[in-house]
Amino acid sequence: MIEDKNQQRTSLGNLGEFGLIEHLTHDITTSNVGTLKGIGDDAAVLDFKDKKVVVSTDLLVEGVHFDLAYMPLKHLGYKAVVVNVSDIYAMNAVPTQITVSIAVSNRFPVEALDELYDGIKLAAKIYGVDIVGGDTTSSQKGMILSITAIGEADADAIAYRNGAGSTDLLVVTGDVGAAYMGLQVLERERQVFQVNPQNQPDLDAYSYLIERQLKPEARRDIKEILKALDVKPTAMIDVSDGLSSEIIHIAKQSGVGCNLYEEKIPVDPQLINVCEEFNLDITTVAINGGEDYELLFTIKMEDFEKIKGNPNFTIIGHMTQESEGIHLITRANTKIPLKSRGWNALQNESEE
Amino acid sequence: MIEDKNQQRTSLGNLGEFGLIEHLTHDITTSNVGTLKGIGDDAAVLDFKDKKVVVSTDLLVEGVHFDLAYMPLKHLGYKAVVVNVSDIYAMNAVPTQITVSIAVSNRFPVEALDELYDGIKLAAKIYGVDIVGGDTTSSQKGMILSITAIGEADADAIAYRNGAGSTDLLVVTGDVGAAYMGLQVLERERQVFQVNPQNQPDLDAYSYLIERQLKPEARRDIKEILKALDVKPTAMIDVSDGLSSEIIHIAKQSGVGCNLYEEKIPVDPQLINVCEEFNLDITTVAINGGEDYELLFTIKMEDFEKIKGNPNFTIIGHMTQESEGIHLITRANTKIPLKSRGWNALQNESEE
Numbered sequence: 001m002i003e004d005k006n007q008q009r010t011s012l013g014n015l016g017e018f019g020l021i022e023h024l025t026h027d028i029t030t031s032n033v034g035t036l037k038g039i040g041d042d043a044a045v046l047d048f049k050d051k052k053v054v055v056s057t058d059l060l061v062e063g064v065h066f067d068l069a070y071m072p073l074k075h076l077g078y079k080a081v082v083v084n085v086s087d088i089y090a091m092n093a094v095p096t097q098i099t100v101s102i103a104v105s106n107r108f109p110v111e112a113l114d115e116l117y118d119g120i121k122l123a124a125k126i127y128g129v130d131i132v133g134g135d136t137t138s139s140q141k142g143m144i145l146s147i148t149a150i151g152e153a154d155a156d157a158i159a160y161r162n163g164a165g166s167t168d169l170l171v172v173t174g175d176v177g178a179a180y181m182g183l184q185v186l187e188r189e190r191q192v193f194q195v196n197p198q199n200q201p202d203l204d205a206y207s208y209l210i211e212r213q214l215k216p217e218a219r220r221d222i223k224e225i226l227k228a229l230d231v232k233p234t235a236m237i238d239v240s241d242g243l244s245s246e247i248i249h250i251a252k253q254s255g256v257g258c259n260l261y262e263e264k265i266p267v268d269p270q271l272i273n274v275c276e277e278f279n280l281d282i283t284t285v286a287i288n289g290g291e292d293y294e295l296l297f298t299i300k301m302e303d304f305e306k307i308k309g310n311p312n313f314t315i316i317g318h319m320t321q322e323s324e325g326i327h328l329i330t331r332a333n334t335k336i337p338l339k340s341r342g343w344n345a346l347q348n349e350s351e352e
Numbered sequence: 353m354i355e356d357k358n359q360q361r362t363s364l365g366n367l368g369e370f371g372l373i374e375h376l377t378h379d380i381t382t383s384n385v386g387t388l389k390g391i392g393d394d395a396a397v398l399d400f401k402d403k404k405v406v407v408s409t410d411l412l413v414e415g416v417h418f419d420l421a422y423m424p425l426k427h428l429g430y431k432a433v434v435v436n437v438s439d440i441y442a443m444n445a446v447p448t449q450i451t452v453s454i455a456v457s458n459r460f461p462v463e464a465l466d467e468l469y470d471g472i473k474l475a476a477k478i479y480g481v482d483i484v485g486g487d488t489t490s491s492q493k494g495m496i497l498s499i500t501a502i503g504e505a506d507a508d509a510i511a512y513r514n515g516a517g518s519t520d521l522l523v524v525t526g527d528v529g530a531a532y533m534g535l536q537v538l539e540r541e542r543q544v545f546q547v548n549p550q551n552q553p554d555l556d557a558y559s560y561l562i563e564r565q566l567k568p569e570a571r572r573d574i575k576e577i578l579k580a581l582d583v584k585p586t587a588m589i590d591v592s593d594g595l596s597s598e599i600i601h602i603a604k605q606s607g608v609g610c611n612l613y614e615e616k617i618p619v620d621p622q623l624i625n626v627c628e629e630f631n632l633d634i635t636t637v638a639i640n641g642g643e644d645y646e647l648l649f650t651i652k653m654e655d656f657e658k659i660k661g662n663p664n665f666t667i668i669g670h671m672t673q674e675s676e677g678i679h680l681i682t683r684a685n686t687k688i689p690l691k692s693r694g695w696n697a698l699q700n701e702s703e704e
Contacts, residue, residue, distance in 0.1 A: 042442035043408035056395035059453040090394035101411040146498035
């Protein structure tokens with residue numbers, strides 16, 4: 001047999017649109033009873049009976065939201081799903097279906113899309129969502145991913161951003177800031193690699209941070225834990241843009257103020273070590289970092305005893321009257337107004 | 353007052369992400385009773401009670417699906433919505449909500465996005481859908497639009513692609529091929545303009561074709577018309593990739609064959625004239641053109657009398673046993689196998 005050196009690179013053009021969709025989706029099955037029709041028609045058909053339907057969508061652009069230099073395609077596919085189902089969990093709802101649209105330039109062979117889809121399919125399996133539709137097309141430059149997540153909830157369980165009361169406690173799951181520092185470590189390693197490609201980096205000391213960046217998980221467990229504790233969040237949001245930014249969303253939309261206590265903010269020991277190494281302030285990283293995909297929520301004060309000491313939760317502050325503003329209370333007991341750093345890629349982008 | 357010559361160009365960076373979203377969406381209200389929560393939370397919340405939920409999504413990429421040289425932004429926004437709600441109508445369902453995600457490079461000022469959103473909001477109003485969410489971000493190059501449409505239907509009304517029987521009649525609404533020829537006219541005018549910018553084109557003879565390309569409409573009327581006639585389509589699809597391609601989808605998914613009669617294919621008189629002018633075969637354009645957003649469906653033979661003579665519908669053929677294949681029967685009564693031209697942008701794109 002003649003060996004084909006390019007056998008691992010199948011050009012997208014060889015398959016054509018319909019061939020590519022068939023190639024990528026032929027092994028996708030559905031498992032939710034509410035998924036009446038998935039891929040293969042003009043639209044998916046879903047049945048929610050008497051549940052409310054929850055819908056969220058995200059657009060991820062290469063060079064803006066991800067860098068394929070350190071984000072393996074399988075991880076990217078996985079993360080794209082996680083980011084979306086996280087928004088559904090942030091409504092105190094359960095994701096049930098996703099649609100996946102992808103635009104890619106011809107520089108990607110079919111095998112690259114297979115890698116990406118492997119990650120998407122793995123995440124769909126782990127989070128129990130059916131892939132029910134999408135669109136596959138070409139781009140002029142780079143890769144663009146658009147995922148829409150659909151979920152369900154009982155009407156009285158849904159937690160909006162605007163329900164926080166002025167005496168509510170502010171709670172966050174897990175720890176924050178690690179995903180951001182993971183990105184800093186990866187960026188540094190890339191620069192080292194560019195100078196010396198022979199260098200074999202030892203990343204053990206950063207494993208947690210890198211995993212939080214490359215393979216984040218959404219908090220699918222929280223809804224059930226809160227239900228078992230008989231706690232209903234009065235407001236909830238997921239930590240994607242950064243703790244600070246999310247607190248401001250809840251406070252402003254609820255018409256209340258907030259005091260966030262620096263000493264209470266949960267961070268991983270690795271974060272502390274690496275912040276020292278990078279000469280960065282831990283709290284600045286923890287409140288502005290983003291991409292943690294933890295859940296931030298408020299609860300009524302009388303629920304304090306139910307949450308207290310639970311390893312899944314940290315009470316990091318309390319809401320106040322709106323007139324008191326939104327502040328970080330430092331370890332030195334000074335009050336600093338919280339700022340929304342948000343996402344500033346539009347500002348950083350240079351003119352074409 | 354000092355006149356600001358740049359007052360019509362507000363840079364995206366000036367607003368930032370949250371400012372831009374607020375700017376674009378502050379006047380969006382919802383009108384469907386099933387829209388419990390629209391823009392402004394992690395996800396939208398929708399109530400479909402005992403209806404089935406129908407979901408479809410499309411990704412539109414500048415330079416692949418649209419060319420801003422002849423597509424005004426307002427029209428682009430309008431068309432992007434139409435393309436999506438058309439998929440919902442193609443399920444014999446009613447669209448109720450959309451999400452809108454946009455990625456743009458910095459070359460677009462805020463006013464350009466306003467134009468785009470004006471078209472999106474106009475279409476949303478005309479088609480009665482609520483804009484309930486989305487994402488606004490930056491791209492490295494050009495504009496990318498991702499729209500997801502959500503609709504509702506009674507379970508027994510939904511028309512899938514795979515329900516056609518082997519003796520069913522094949523029906524199309526309106527006429528086909530015009531949108532494709534509209535694009536050819538616009539492309540020619542652009543080339544003329546590049547040679548002689550002073551040239552004032554007279555496009556009256558092409559008005560219908562150009563409108564079909566720049567401002568297509570989805571067939572929101574068909575569901576009610578069919579219901580009034582007591583006709584339930586056995587299979588249905590919208591004509592986006594071209595009549596030929598859509599017939600093959602229905603036939604293959606239904607496990608049947610098809611005879612399409614050339615003499616029956618409905619075309620507009622303008623199409624006939626312009627095909628002569630461009631020296632193109634009318635039937636080739638009509639069956640491969642695409643972007644017509646008409647509905648193609650099959651009905652049981654016994655419904656023939658209900659449809660016959662109705663100006664909304666043309667019976668263009670009939671289904672057959674699968675073994676007979678899928679053919680065009682020409683005016684000269686020869687049988688030609690139908691081919692799926694589909695969408696070949698991936699093949700046409702050059703390597704980066």
